[in-house]
Amino acid sequence: xxxxxxxxxxxxxxxxxxxxxxxxxxxxxxxxxxxxxxxxxxxxxxxxxxxxxxxxxxxxxxxxxxxxxxxxxxxxxxxxxxxxxxxxxxxxxxxxxxxxxxxxxxxxxxx
Numbered sequence: 001x002x003x004x005x006x007x008x009x010x011x012x013x014x015x016x017x018x019x020x021x022x023x024x025x026x027x028x029x030x031x032x033x034x035x036x037x038x039x040x041x042x043x044x045x046x047x048x049x050x051x052x053x054x055x056x057x058x059x060x061x062x063x064x065x066x067x068x069x070x071x072x073x074x075x076x077x078x079x080x081x082x083x084x085x086x087x088x089x090x091x092x093x094x095x096x097x098x099x100x101x102x103x104x105x106x107x108x109x110x111x
């Protein structure tokens with residue numbers, strides 16, 4: 001790999017960061033939960049790939065890098081599900097005081 005191709009790849013990486021930030025910042029709030037669910041599925045596939053790469057590692061550097069990839073992918077998947085769960089909780093309606101105080105019809109009343 002020569003210096004020119006490394007510079008090209010780094011430029012593409014930086015541009016992808018800016019484009020990704022702009023796209024994500026323009027998403028309406030109502031679409032965040034479905035998009036998070038979709039990205040969790042993609043990150044699950046990435047986790048499987050990281051496990052496969054780590055399983056085929058031969059030297060110590062590859063083993064360490066594979067282990068780091070598996071750990072980071074796992075944190076990403078778990079964090080995505082936690083955020084999605086919290087976002088879904090926001091859409092649930094709060095119970096009104098009358099709903100909290102309603103007696104259970106199966107319970108017997110004294111008397």
